Amino acid sequence: GAVVSQHPSWVICKSGTSVKIECRSLDFQATTMFWYRQFPKQSLMLMATSNEGSKATYEQGVEKDKFLINHASLTLSTLTVTSAHPEDSSFYICSARRTNSYNEQFFGPGTRLTVL
Amino acid sequence: QKEVEQDPGPLSVPEGAIVSLNCTYSNSAFQYFMWYRQYSRKGPELLMYTYSSGNKEDGRFTAQVDKSSKYISLFIRDSQPSDSATYLCAMSLIQGAQKLVFGQGTRLTINP
Numbered sequence: 001g002a003v004v005s006q007h008p009s010w011v012i013c014k015s016g017t018s019v020k021i022e023c024r025s026l027d028f029q030a031t032t033m034f035w036y037r038q039f040p041k042q043s044l045m046l047m048a049t050s051n052e053g054s055k056a057t058y059e060q061g062v063e064k065d066k067f068l069i070n071h072a073s074l075t076l077s078t079l080t081v082t083s084a085h086p087e088d089s090s091f092y093i094c095s096a097r098r099t100n101s102y103n104e105q106f107f108g109p110g111t112r113l114t115v116l
Numbered sequence: 117q118k119e120v121e122q123d124p125g126p127l128s129v130p131e132g133a134i135v136s137l138n139c140t141y142s143n144s145a146f147q148y149f150m151w152y153r154q155y156s157r158k159g160p161e162l163l164m165y166t167y168s169s170g171n172k173e174d175g176r177f178t179a180q181v182d183k184s185s186k187y188i189s190l191f192i193r194d195s196q197p198s199d200s201a202t203y204l205c206a207m208s209l210i211q212g213a214q215k216l217v218f219g220q221g222t223r224l225t226i227n228p
Contacts, residue, residue: 004159006159032214034215034216042221043122043219045218046216046217093159097214104165105162105216106162107152107159107160107161108159109158109159110157110158110159112157
């Protein structure tokens with residue numbers, strides 16, 4: 001149990017285009033999902049917290065107009081990187097927290113984004 | 117000063133050795149402490165989850181939390197080559213947004 005999937009697993013796009021990444025909890029309901037960014041050999045940095053049916057809460061320094069998050073159901077959250085640039089190239093990882101569970105987060109396999 | 121400090125390594129040990137991984141932190145309000153294992157280009161996998169101070173054992177893995185020293189450890193006994201990965205400590209507050217704060221991660225290699 002507690003499986004989280006991400007799609008796509010990797011994507012290459014041209015500068016200026018938008019990319020959507022999906023995060024799904026496959027066998028549990030997740031009221032809250034988190035989006036992280038990870039640069040090579042560095043730790044995960046939280047970008048935003050997304051709650052089902054409400055607006056996401058962004059961490060300081062993260063542009064909410066650039067990284068659009070939608071959490072329309074208890075099993076799906078999406079991150080859209082708008083007008084992507086090479087500096088947005090990174091490993092994006094989502095996690096999902098079971099409804100009524102405070103601290104156990106289950107992570108997806110990540111999406112590697114390369115912007116040319 | 118980072119909220120959570122973790123020696124990035126790399127750490128290389130022979131198979132069968134006991135491995136000790138550590139993190140220190142500055143925020144005494146942290147109550148939940150976790151260890152994650154991350155293989156290259158994969159998402160982190162939860163290994164151990166502890167609340168407040170004390171020890172927790174699961175198979176070859178033991179997690180220790182010393183809140184008075186703001187210090188947590190993960191011990192791996194009888195280490196195997198398959199244990200080669202990056203190990204991340206993470207912690208969170210008892211209340212609030214429940215967001216995790218991660219250490220930098222320690223790259224561990226177990227040599228056959």
